[in-house]
Amino acid sequence: MKLSKDMRAFQGRLGHEFTTPELLIRALTHPSVSTANREDNQRLEFLGDRVLGLVMATALLDHDRKATEGQLAPRFNALVRKEACADVAREIDLGAVLKLGRSEMMTGGRRKQALLGDAMEAVIAAVYKDAGFEAAQTVILRLWGNRIGAVEDDARDPKTALQEYVQARRQPPPAYVLVERSGPDHEPVFTIAAQLQDGTEERATAGSKRLAEQAAAKALLARLENDT
Template sequence: MARRKPNLDELLTRLEYQFERPELLEEALTHVSAPNAGGQSYQRLEFLGDRVLGLAIAEMLYRAFPGAPEGELSRRLAELVRRESCAEIAQSWDVGPHVKLGAGEAQSGERKNEAILADVCEAIIGAVFLDGGYDAAQKLIERSFKDLLAAPRRPLRDPKSALQEWAQAQGLPPPTYTIVEQTGPDHAPRFRVMVKVKGQESDFGLGPSKRVAEQAAARSLLLREGIWTEEEHGVA
């Protein structure tokens, strides 16, 4: 059974954008392996889109988190522009069937390749920027990334760093960690660690190493005190 040729109108509907210069979208969907790609692969648009994405996301974060310090904004930015996030957005647009690949790449399933999907996501953003300007690209990014902005796919900070930053913000000394128990054989030890923050009840964590147990203890204290929530930072 012949494979149905993908309809670009369906992609445009998902993007909620109509190109004045449709050749830009064609270029954004063309992998370097595609027949006769030449200099018209998505690589240049990807380069441009990466910068537009970074600026638009930074602006979104600045508005969405008015009280957040620079460090938190930087972590949120890095989370949103990383390869996995861009690939997730490309999947939500269902760009895979539209990507032009060489025969070998198409047969090996490269339409689902995370790196390619992330590149195409940025290339489409670059294409929209060239076609409709920054405002058009910004609107596309806001529509597409708003859910990731509201609910990051992974913790923005490790528990120890988060607890230390919280203590510092309260004017308290850094948390202290103490091994209270070590069990198991040398090749498979089990650590129980106590974390203490001045003015707070101690908490405990278990793990196969001191580091993991310290992180578990910090997470437990953060959750107990309501600094973190189970929905955003519970153990997966």
């Protein structure tokens, strides 16, 4: 099977030329366009998540040989979470070659974080199945690059970090309140307030509730830590 010009260009950005091009096509096929004769990327996504995890765990151990499990775990989570995968996908313009159904096309699917993150994991699995673990490892380490060395020592999810902070002070857990939802249906914007029982709060705006909650939690935690 011959790849299109766009697909061949994507191979260059990815840093891997496929011996079995069908694997790349499957990795870039969203369930919205799958048929009985065309597999989607969900099974590859499942595998790619595990390959990425093994590569990142190994890389973190090699990078900091004195780090404890307690230090390594949040760094690992920061590097393999969906947002990190989507960021890498954007850097190599994966969205440009995603195969989407009409409904996803109409609602901005090429820019959706979840779709990009899932497809990035599927592409990793495709490289693994095409050429083995070392090839996948090479691609991952090149694409993630400086992220591995630059990941914060405390890379915990902000919501988890905030909850641990207030629990340590015997306070009730924070609440997350939707303040406003704006924008079109295909590209919504959410404003979330992270609130403590005493009324202290910080707000943040993002393209998903989850990201807005995380940003609000991070802002509130920073405020609490500065106040003390």
